[in-house]
Amino acid sequence: GQQLNQSPQSMFIQEGEDVSMNCTSSSIFNTWLWYKQDPGEGPVLLIALYKAGELTSNGRLTAQFGITRKDSFLNISASIPSDVGIYFCAGQLVGSYIPTFGRGTSLIVHP
Amino acid sequence: DTGVSQDPRHKITKRGQNVTFRCDPISEHNRLYWYRQTLGQGPEFLTYFQNEAQLEKSRLLSDRFSAERPKGSFSTLEIQRTEQGDSAMYLCASSFRDRALRDTFFGQGTRLTVV
Numbered sequence: 001g002q003q004l005n006q007s008p009q010s011m012f013i014q015e016g017e018d019v020s021m022n023c024t025s026s027s028i029f030n031t032w033l034w035y036k037q038d039p040g041e042g043p044v045l046l047i048a049l050y051k052a053g054e055l056t057s058n059g060r061l062t063a064q065f066g067i068t069r070k071d072s073f074l075n076i077s078a079s080i081p082s083d084v085g086i087y088f089c090a091g092q093l094v095g096s097y098i099p100t101f102g103r104g105t106s107l108i109v110h111p
Numbered sequence: 112d113t114g115v116s117q118d119p120r121h122k123i124t125k126r127g128q129n130v131t132f133r134c135d136p137i138s139e140h141n142r143l144y145w146y147r148q149t150l151g152q153g154p155e156f157l158t159y160f161q162n163e164a165q166l167e168k169s170r171l172l173s174d175r176f177s178a179e180r181p182k183g184s185f186s187t188l189e190i191q192r193t194e195q196g197d198s199a200m201y202l203c204a205s206s207f208r209d210r211a212l213r214d215t216f217f218g219q220g221t222r223l224t225v226v
Contacts, residue, residue, distance in 0.1 A: 006153075033213075042115070042202050042217030043154065088153050098144075098167065099215075101153030 003027055006089050006102030013079055014110050021105040022073040023089035031092035032065050032072040033099060036085045043088055047074070079109045115218035117203050123224045124193055131189045132221045136205030143186050144215070145178055146202040147171065154202055160186060193225045 006023045013019060023032070031050055035043035047058050049065035049072060056063055062075045072091070076083055086106050090099035116135040124130050136143045141162050146154035157176070158168045162183040172178075175193075180186040190197055200222050206215040 004153075040219070040222075042204070042219050044217070045213070045215070048213040090153070098156045098159065101155070103151065103153050 003093075003100050004089060004091060004102040006105055008105055009103070010106040010108070012108045012110065015079060015081060017079055019076040019079055019083075019107060020073060021087060021089075022071060023091070023102050024071040025091060026070070027091075028069045028094055029072075029091035030069070030094050031099070032063070033090040033092075034061075034063050034072070034074045035088045035090060035101075037088060037104070038085045046087075076107075079107075081109050081111055083107060084109050115203055115205050115216050117201075117218040117221050119221055120219060121222045121224075123226060126195060126225055127192055129189065129191045130193060130223065131187055132201055132203075132223075134186045134188070134203030134205075134218060136185070136203070137216060138184075140205035140207050140216075141183070142206045142215075143180055144204040144206075145186070145188050146204065146217075148200040148202055148220070149198075157188075190223075193223075195225045198223055198225045 004023050004025050033048050034046045037043040047056050047063040052069050053067045054065040060077045086104040088104045089102040092099050118133045144159040145157040148154045156169050157172050158178050160180040163180050175191045178188045200220040202217055202220045204215050204217045
């Protein structure tokens with residue numbers, strides 16, 4: 001079953017606002033991934049993190065790998081309507097090649 | 112190559128029927144994964160192949176489920192005697208072994224509805 005706690009479950013924001021979401025785990029992960037999924041589509045990778053403390057940006061997105069290796073956050077700056085979708089964190093447990101996914105954060109951006 | 116392709120995109124079936132889904136991975140990718148995603152949940156791992164070898168299976172993969180990748184290229188996922196609880200999106204993903212997670216690409220999924 002799921003081993004990741006992702007929050008918040010949903011967010012309703014105004015265009016232009018910044019967004020922050022996070023994932024925590026009771027287990028140590030050696031990789032953190034953030035995906036976006038649009039309705040009726042498969043997840044698309046946004047950012048991959050491989051080292052504790054790593055901070056990586058992809059355009060308006062920034063993600064960090066927590067130093068305890070049990071958490072990660074994703075920030076979106078200056079949100080726009082096309083940011084709407086479900087954002088998933090996924091982590092790779094030590095010794096596993098299979099990512100475990102969180103339950104997702106549903107983002108709605110009002111113009 | 113346009114990415115990971117799944118067929119069909121949607122399938123409605125009656126309870127008790129068998130269904131089969133197909134996944135065509137990105138051509139040079141030797142790893143292929145199947146996931147199941149229910150409403151409001153993240154994808155849950157079912158099984159994965161490296162080339163034609165099925166290397167890992169989740170406990171979610173009951174004996175009614177079988178997956179094959181006979182020539183190390185496309186894969187099929189069959190569900191026998193479908194139940195309403197099998198209704199979900201079935202996602203396929205592929206990667207090249209040495210680049211694994213960062214270069215894992217998902218298909219658009221097959222939405223199964225069991226009535």
